[in-house]
Amino acid sequence: MLGEWRIGILYNGDHIRGSPFSCNVYDANLVQVYGLDVGLVGQELKFSVNASQAGEGFVKVSF
Structure with missing residues (x-):
């Protein structure tokens, strides 16, 4: 359920x-x-994240 918890x-x-x-x-x-x-080990990987419809907050990417 979405909203304030x-x-x-x-x-x-x-x-x-x-x-x-x-x-x-x-x-x-x-x-x-x-x-x-x-994705290849040791090579740069570029990608895009669109979170504009997911609500307010921050996006964190971890590898």
């Missing part, structure tokens, strides 16, 4: 400090990636 974290039955936490949930399926056809 509240996440409660309990320790020994009690909420930890700051809990419940709020976060926004978006649809990652709306992120589009282009140009990842073939």
Whole structure:
């Protein structure tokens, strides 16, 4: 389900400090990636990421 979520974290039955936490949930399926056809070790690889329809936030790419 998309939208604002509240996440409660309990320790020994009690909420930890700051809990419940709020976060926004978006649809990652709306992120589009282009140009990842073939990658070779040791060679530069360029690709594009379009997250304009996936909601607000930052895109992080890890290898």
